[in-house]
Amino acid sequence: MVFMLTFDPFFREFDRLTQQALGTIARPAVMPMDAWRDGDQFVVEFDVPGINPESLDLKIEDDVLTVTAERTAESDRNWLVAERPVGVFSRRVLLGRGLDADKIQAQYHDGVLRVTLPVAETAKPRKIAVEKRAEQKAISV
Numbered sequence: 001m002v003f004m005l006t007f008d009p010f011f012r013e014f015d016r017l018t019q020q021a022l023g024t025i026a027r028p029a030v031m032p033m034d035a036w037r038d039g040d041q042f043v044v045e046f047d048v049p050g051i052n053p054e055s056l057d058l059k060i061e062d063d064v065l066t067v068t069a070e071r072t073a074e075s076d077r078n079w080l081v082a083e084r085p086v087g088v089f090s091r092r093v094l095l096g097r098g099l100d101a102d103k104i105q106a107q108y109h110d111g112v113l114r115v116t117l118p119v120a121e122t123a124k125p126r127k128i129a130v131e132k133r134a135e136q137k138a139i140s141v
Contacts, residue, residue, distance in 0.1 A: 031069065031089045042099070042117040046091060049111030050084065056108060058115065060101055065093045067113065098122070 035044040048056070048069045055070040073086040100120040107114050 031067070031091050033091060033093070035093075040119045042119070044093060044115045044117065046113040046115075047111065048089065048108075048113050051089075051111075053108045056106075056113060058106055060095070060104070063095045063097060065095055065115065065117075067091045067093075067115070069113070 032047045033044055035042065037043075044065075046067055046069075048071075051069045051071045057066075057068040059066045059068075068088060068090045070088045071084070071086050073082070095117065098120050100118045103118045105116045
């Protein structure tokens with residue numbers, strides 16, 4: 001059986017775009033995320049399948065949440081295909097002000113890391129009471 005390799009600029013460009021979007025083994029892509037507000041908290045979910053939960057590291061510094069995870073390769077296997085990226089993955093999220101950093105929670109389940117960021121009491125909307133001033137009588141001269 002003979003295989004003939006030909007130059008096709010479309011497939012070369014497609015391969016380049018795929019590597020940019022999905023990363024390569026030498027340069028893994030960032031972890032995809034979703035974020036939304038749910039009442040008095042923000043929720044951020046990161047896709048990090050196939051990692052050891054003990055490799056997860058979350059840090060907050062200067063209103064920036066940094067999530068780092070690592071997927072290691074199994075070296076004792078006789079690989080036929082190895083397309084899933086390995087290495088260290090990292091994502092930084094600008095949080096802004098008004099969150100209660102002491103009450104942030106994180107859970108990892110089914111390859112998804114969920115970070116819950118509660119809004120601080122001082123940043124929640126509140127109603128301001130308007131006081132009625134006592135009427136003043138005009139003095140006639």
